[in-house]
Amino acid sequence: MKKTAIDRRQFIKITSLSSGGLAIGFMLPGLPALAIDANDCEFFQPNAYIKIDKQGKVIVYYSKQESGQGVDTALPMIVAEELDADFRDVKAEIAPYGSVPGAEHDTGGSQSVLGMYDSLRKAGAVAKAMLISAAAAVWKVNPASCAADTGEVVNTITMQRIKYGELVCDAARLPVPKEVTLKNPKDFKLIGKAEKRSGLKDMLTGKTKYGLDLKVPGMVYAVAERCPVLGGTLVSVDDSAAKRVPGVLKVVSYKGTGAPMQVRDGVAVIATTTWAAIKARKLLNITWDEGKKNNESTEQLFRTFAGKAKDAPKIEVYKKGDVSKYNGKNELVAEYAQPFLAHATMEPVNFIASVKDDGCELWGGLQLPDWAVNTVATVSGIKKEKIKVNLALMGGAFGRRLHFEFAIEAVKIAQQFDKPVMLVWERHDDTQFSPYRPANYHMLKASTDEKGNITSWQHHVLGTPIAFMTEGPDTKNIGEMDGADHGFCYAIPNIKTGYTPVDFNINRGWLRSVDICVNTFPVESFIDEIALKLKKDPLQFRLSLLENRADFKTGEGPGALTQSPARIAAVLKLAAEKIGWSSARKPNHYIGLATHSFIFAKSYAAHAIEIEMLEPKKFRIVKVVAAIDCGVVINPDGLLNQMEGGLAFGLTQALKGEITITNSRVNQDGYFSYELLRYDEMPPVEIHIIDSKEDPGGVGEVGLSTVAPALCNALAAAGSRPRNLPIRNEGYSWV
Amino acid sequence: MPVFKLNVNNKEYTVETESDMPLLWVLRDLLDLTGTKYGCGVASCGACTVIMDGNAVYACQRTVSTCVNKKIITIEGLSEDGSHPVQKAWQKAGVPQCGYCQPGQMMAAAALLGKNKKPSEELINETMSENLCRCGTYHRIKEAIHMAIEEINK
Secondary structure, three states: OOOOOOOHHHHHHHHHHHHOOOOOOOOOOOOOOOOOOOOOOOEEEEEOOEEEEOOOOEEEEEOOOOOOOOHHHHHHHHHHHHHOOOHHHEEEEEOOOOOOOHHHHOOOOOOHHHHHHHHHHHHHHHHHHHHHHHHHHHHOOOHHHEEEEOOEEEEOOOOOEEEHHHHHHHHHOOOOOOOOOOOOHHHOOOOOOOOOOOOHHHHHOOOOOEHHHOOOOOOEEEEEEEOOOOOOEEEEEEOHHHHOOOOEEEEEEEOOOEOOOOEOOEEEEEEOOHHHHHHHHOOOEEEEEOOOOOOOOHHHHHHHHHHHHOOOOOEEEEEEOOOHHHOOOOEEEEEEEEOEEOOOOOOOOEEEEEEEOOEEEEEEOOOOHHHHHHHHHHHHOOOHHHEEEEEOEOOOOOOHHHOOHHHHHHHHHHOOOOOOEEEEOOHHHHHHOOOEEOOEEEEEEEEEOOOOOEEEEEEEEEEOOOOHHHHOOOOOOOOOOOOOOOOOOOOOOEEEEEEEEOOOOOOEOOOOOHHHHHHHHHHHHHHHHHHHHOOOOHHHHHHHHHOOOOOEEOOOOOOOOEEOHHHHHHHHHHHHHHHOOOOOOOOOEEEEEEEEEEHHHOEEEEEEEEEEEEEOOEEEEEEEEEEEEOOOOOOHHHHHHHHHHHHHHHHHHHHOOOEOEEOOEEOOOOOOOOOOOOHHHOOOEEEEEOOOOOOOOOOOOOOOOOHHHHHHHHHHHOOOOOOEOOHHHHOOEEO | OOEEEEEEOOEEEEEEOOOOOEHHHHHHHHOOOOOOOOOOOOOOOOOOEEEEOOEEEEHHHOEHHHOOOOEEEOHHHOOOOOOOHHHHHHHHHOOOOOOOOHHHHHHHHHHHHHHOOOOOHHHHHHHHOOOOOOOOOHHHHHHHHHHHHHHHOO
């Protein structure tokens, strides 16, 4: 599939189309398509996901990319459930690039489990059916009188048993059945049972290899100096001092790309060790032409936002009823702002490229490998068929590795050197040159009547469009309205939402929870503000606008999503109940609530946060309660991990996360200035899961968006509401 | 280039390198001990924590010339087989998400417990707050440290 431009919706669509169709039996890992030698039966490999050896060891190949979200455990659990494997015999391995259709490797949008659930169940059931048929043939009985149980086939009449490993050869010769029966979910033994992460022991002994740990024979290292201003160009470089550093092999320069990925002009030092390259880089004497957009600042950007917020939105996004007749009538108005943010993965991005003759081989972590390969082919002139990709485990992603400018850079550098080159981004590179979560600003207006009902709701979102990364500064693509557009959950008769793009010369990208996070903060803050203004209970007020509203579609056609206000209400109620919302508060204790749906991953989550005020602007988080409804839970342990992680991510954003820009340069340069939540700042948390039989939803991003508004709503209950994140900028401190 | 003799995980290594190369890159690039992670290079994240003569140190902050005649332990040498009480506790609590920072977290915890079998909560907080985890595994780290403390005081 050729993708020259992509936005998130497109990406989700592509992902779900590619992986939702129950099509299995692609190329087998390491083998050309369908070239199975019936006499060579060391393994039983009925499809791209399963390989069983004669000892009964099962390898499950997971086609989604692992970056800490636990697909290496949840996806094998789905296969093993239908296969009736002994999960202790199951080993998870990355599905080699190309062993499934390219887009199936795409990993993002919390789509992995919900996108793969049906096809992996079928993959497991197919293998099981073939093993049962093989055993039935051995016993000369009808397969219907056989059953599978924990890695063995059982003859239900004689109660004889044969291990899967002993059936490998026979099963491999059977035709792959077209139809199989899936289990009734009530018979699940593994799905829903907490399993620890796959490969845990290797992680805990330092054996696990992330992208940065890979060594390719003959490999050398590179670090790069990039133009400090996006769009600027290299004028000249004096590399004489750099070249004198022992270990330095070559200094090369490369051109930037513009969209997609916005690679900057750069100068790379290639050396025998990372350290030599780092040292020499500091000695480069480079002259850049910064171009005309070299004096922009976030300070000015937010002033521009505030000025334009008062005008009508440039682009109307969603309209229901007629808000105009309520303008100025008993109106509440509030403005909210959120900064640029960086992903700050613990493993800085890195990539290995080896260019030889007319082909190349790549190694590294990529969330969208297919798009990366297509783009590398276009940029480098190397034919796609001549590019081999080796996918690597990622030390965190959070959307960072959906972008692949580092892969393009690595290829551009390796094209100028005759050995494999590992490009390492130093920490300050990662903080200063990332695709940032767009800065955004919100003007909200609501009118209420004398009975205390909301009669109109207006939401003007202003932002630096994310599609700058994919399409450049002239993008018309609005990809940042989820949570505020047609899926807006509260039952209000008259609604108008719109978007105003503001140009700004810094790259943008997708960060965990993307626009749902961007819009949940203002929406869940403002609904709380209205409740307080009307002197209504913020819980009951929300419930009155959610509980009686039927599920609805966000639009027409196959791309339409279903919104479920009742499920949004249910998680809110659960969180409120578990934190003791209706009980009397201790002195100086306050509780804030927020709820939402992560609509395209079919999951719903709410947070309730209790704080104690110590001084007028100093607080302590006493306790956090999260409630989640993600349908059938595959691995409860993984779900808890994602919810705990979402809390830490959300608190970082609420309290201190901020990228600021002066003279078109990022001011922060690492973890000292772009701070993350620390160990002693993690508050106590309880996580409650709604028992559901709905199809599984995604959980990677659902535990994040309601953290900041719940905290700000608690602070508002205590007397003053922060409307700008991070709240540190409003003078708040915490212990 | 000068030659240095290093004792890493009770093994003697000889490396030829410039004297200002940080131990981090000696371990990773020269000795292929990649369990010690690069996170920042400037002592801000703790991902490269190793144990030197019983103390937790940032490998990115120690030049190779200052590592001679020291006993250096990395995650690969914390135990033969993952059986150090800290590793066992990390396994039992299921701490890692992406896992990248965990070698540094475990080395920090192991150094702390190596010196103090019953550290106070304040000391644990102070020590572990030096190690960042972007995935947010802090609760499980806390749980694991307490399991390890229980184990070593049995």
